[in-house]
Amino acid sequence: MNSxxxxxxxxxxxxxxxxxxxxxxxxxPTAFPGLIVDGNAAYLASNLxxxxxDAQNGTENWQFPASQDNANPRGPFSGAPLKVGNxxxxxxxxxxxxxxxxxxxxxxxxxxxEVWRFGPGGPAKEFMxxxxxxxxxxxxxxxxxxxxxxxxxxxxxxxxxLLWQFNTGNRLWSLPRVAGNAVYQGxxxxxxxxxxxxxxxxxxxFDGATAPIAVQPALSxxxxxxxxxxxxxxxxxxxxxxxxxxxxxxxxVWCNATVDNGVVYFGDVHGKVYALDAATGQRxxxxxxxxxxxxxxxxxxxxxxxxxxxxxxxxxxxxTIKPDAAGVVDYNATQWRNDTLGRRLVSRPVIxxxxxxxxxxxxxxxxxxxxxxxxxxxxxxxxxxPPTATP
Amino acid sequence: MGNIFDFLLVDPMTxxxxxxxxxLFHNYVLAIVALTIIIRLITLPLTLRQQVSSMKMAxxxxxxxxxxxxxxxxxxxxSEEMRKVGFNPLGGCLPLLIQFPILIGLYNAILRSxxxxxxxxxxxxxxxxxFLPNLSSxxxxxxxxxxxxxxxxxxxxxxxxxxxxxxxxxxxxxxTPPASDEQSKQTNQMMSMMMPIMFGFFMLSAPVGLGIYWVxxxxxxxxxxxxxxxxxxxARAQHAVATVAGGTPGTLAPIAPPVSKPKAKVPPPxxxxxxxxxxxxxxxxxxxxxxxxx
Numbered sequence: 193m194n195s196x197x198x199x200x201x202x203x204x205x206x207x208x209x210x211x212x213x214x215x216x217x218x219x220x221p222t223a224f225p226g227l228i229v230d231g232n233a234a235y236l237a238s239n240l241x242x243x244x245x246d247a248q249n250g251t252e253n254w255q256f257p258a259s260q261d262n263a264n265p266r267g268p269f270s271g272a273p274l275k276v277g278n279x280x281x282x283x284x285x286x287x288x289x290x291x292x293x294x295x296x297x298x299x300x301x302x303x304x305x306e307v308w309r310f311g312p313g314g315p316a317k318e319f320m321x322x323x324x325x326x327x328x329x330x331x332x333x334x335x336x337x338x339x340x341x342x343x344x345x346x347x348x349x350x351x352x353x354l355l356w357q358f359n360t361g362n363r364l365w366s367l368p369r370v371a372g373n374a375v376y377q378g379x380x381x382x383x384x385x386x387x388x389x390x391x392x393x394x395x396x397x398f399d400g401a402t403a404p405i406a407v408q409p410a411l412s413x414x415x416x417x418x419x420x421x422x423x424x425x426x427x428x429x430x431x432x433x434x435x436x437x438x439x440x441x442x443x444x445v446w447c448n449a450t451v452d453n454g455v456v457y458f459g460d461v462h463g464k465v466y467a468l469d470a471a472t473g474q475r476x477x478x479x480x481x482x483x484x485x486x487x488x489x490x491x492x493x494x495x496x497x498x499x500x501x502x503x504x505x506x507x508x509x510x511x512t513i514k515p516d517a518a519g520v521v522d523y524n525a526t527q528w529r530n531d532t533l534g535r536r537l538v539s540r541p542v543i544x545x546x547x548x549x550x551x552x553x554x555x556x557x558x559x560x561x562x563x564x565x566x567x568x569x570x571x572x573x574x575x576x577x578p579p580t581a582t583p
Numbered sequence: 584m585g586n587i588f589d590f591l592l593v594d595p596m597t598x599x600x601x602x603x604x605x606x607l608f609h610n611y612v613l614a615i616v617a618l619t620i621i622i623r624l625i626t627l628p629l630t631l632r633q634q635v636s637s638m639k640m641a642x643x644x645x646x647x648x649x650x651x652x653x654x655x656x657x658x659x660x661x662s663e664e665m666r667k668v669g670f671n672p673l674g675g676c677l678p679l680l681i682q683f684p685i686l687i688g689l690y691n692a693i694l695r696s697x698x699x700x701x702x703x704x705x706x707x708x709x710x711x712x713x714f715l716p717n718l719s720s721x722x723x724x725x726x727x728x729x730x731x732x733x734x735x736x737x738x739x740x741x742x743x744x745x746x747x748x749x750x751x752x753x754x755x756x757x758x759t760p761p762a763s764d765e766q767s768k769q770t771n772q773m774m775s776m777m778m779p780i781m782f783g784f785f786m787l788s789a790p791v792g793l794g795i796y797w798v799x800x801x802x803x804x805x806x807x808x809x810x811x812x813x814x815x816x817x818a819r820a821q822h823a824v825a826t827v828a829g830g831t832p833g834t835l836a837p838i839a840p841p842v843s844k845p846k847a848k849v850p851p852p853x854x855x856x857x858x859x860x861x862x863x864x865x866x867x868x869x870x871x872x873x874x875x876x877x
Contacts, residue, residue, distance in 0.1 A: 224701055402720040403719040
């Protein structure tokens with residue numbers, strides 16, 4: 193091959209790398225955004241920034257960090273922010289090469305300024321899922337396999353103090369469920385742990401799954417419900433960790449379950465939404481979207497809302513739903529379906545005052561607000577730039 | 584298009600990589616090395632064909648230039664004459680173009696199976712074969728090497744970037760055909776410097792697992808070069824012989840094992856042919872056991 197073709201080949205290789213790795217603007221996100229609403233304020237962790245905006249109209253209040261500082265890099269961020277007192281707590285996430293920001297950040301909820309950051313040091317990695325609280329302690333799972341418990345009172349006063357650390361055998365990429373005096377944490381080591389909330393000691397462990405558990409277990413009537421990457425869904429006693437039932441599904445489950453009226457709702461990576469009998473695990477019906485259901489479904493006034501990586505938002509009326517003989521609900525039997533959002537949807541929506549706020553995985557628009565009754569668009573965040581006046 | 588590429592190449596390679604990982608004691612480094620070797624062996628015939636063709640095209644350059652100069656005002660005649668002498672740039676390019684997607688597929692399979700970010704793990708979940716349910720239980724892959732490196736993280740000790748630079752340099756140097764004029768020589772020199780630097784720079788932020796693939800792939804490429812060198816020398820000599828004899832250079836000779844004496848019709852090569860390496864060449868895989876120094 194003469195040098196001309198060598199040059200062409202090399203130029204192709206170089207061009208490929210340039211196109212894939214050196215694009216301008218905001219880098220592609222690698223972790224899932226998270227959203228909460230507190231009163232009229234919405235807090236969003238999305239890629240490189242944390243935002244506060246008005247949940248009624250999408251007007252931005254602040255963003256963190258206010259400016260990029262190469263000497264003090266922060267983020268990216270993922271997982272739903274947590275509001276504790278006057279603080280917004282968000283976790284540092286991973287970048288495209290797996291490098292992590294191993295900090296938990298506390299921001300002033302009014303100003304967006306950093307109040308403190310907690311870095312456990314050592315092998316600590318990303319706080320992928322953020323944190324939860326029971327009012328006494330803040331529980332923050334980390335990619336190093338440890339669950340960290342921080343004193344909530346001291347955290348609010350500006351001094352995060354580590355109370356205990358519970359080690360598992362692999363990554364913790366999901367939030368724990370806190371109930372009573374127990375914390376239930378799923379791990380990539382294939383186990384679900386129950387931990388004493390006060391002491392950090394293990395109460396029991398469930399080792400019946402054969403693949404990572406990456407969801408926050410749902411708790412209803414003393415039973416924990418969760419799926420795993422082994423394509424099974426489990427129901428386990430919260431008191432002793434004994435298996436009640438398990439049922440096979442079609443793909444990995446990376447979707448928190450919602451339990452309502454004795455029915456468990458969740459999705460899998462192949463786009464199937466399941467409704468299982470909470471008592472027996474029997475399948476009541478399934479609905480098939482076109483791509484992964486990763487975000488937890490939510491129920492509001494008898495309607496099941498869920499979003500998919502196929503870029504659609506769906507609403508199913510649970511009162512009128514009619515599966516066929518095979519237990520499958522017709523794709524068009526939705527109350528409404530919005531297919532105009534144009535981006536992958538992988539994070540849990542939030543409903544407030546008849547509006548459903550849906551975080552978008554990537555792109556310039558971070559959140560779409562839809563009318564929960566009919567799925568029509570209400571506003572976007574950030575708002576579109578004002579039209580430029582023509583001379 | 585992306586889905587077809589995934590379906591045909593990346594998905595099978597990803598699942599095979601995880602199967603190998605399971606077989607090789609849950610050692611992901613060994614799995615990467617094994618799959619890289621397998622893929623390079625599968626593409627060996629293409630590699631050989633491409634390198635032989637490259638050598639021939641490089642050797643033909645003076646002749647090509649002369650023809651181009653002679654018929655520069657007559658494109659049709661130029662095209663005819665080029666065809667007559669056997670000039671076929673695609674002969675070297677096509678095998679390379681076929682190999683390229685395979686290697687890109689392997690690269691993507693390694694990246695996907697390491698699943699260092701939530702999004703890449705979610706993608707992996709969609710592409711693991713459902714009929715191989717045990718593969719999910721292998722996740723996440725054991726990404727630690729001696730407790731020093733993490734396969735999913737960049738190498739903070741710069742060992743891999745240095746190895747990538749060194750092996751890419753030697754691999755490029757060896758496999759680039761010799762230039763026939765000063766300008767090509769300079770271009771080759773520049774490329775043999777720029778390529779390693781570019782890949783080394785990329786490795787500063789790329790996961791260690793990819794670096795291992797790159798180093799192994801380069802080492803195999805270097806090994807293949809030395810294994811094929813006698814055949815490449817024969818190809819070069821055959822070209823020289825054919826040119827002297829007034830034959831058609833640039834075309835492949837019939838398949839035959841090397842013989843100890845030159846055939847009567849073909850005069851013995853005048854240069855660069857060592858004793859025992861004669862005016863016949865073999866195609867990949869044609870060499871028989873005991874066929875001398877092949």
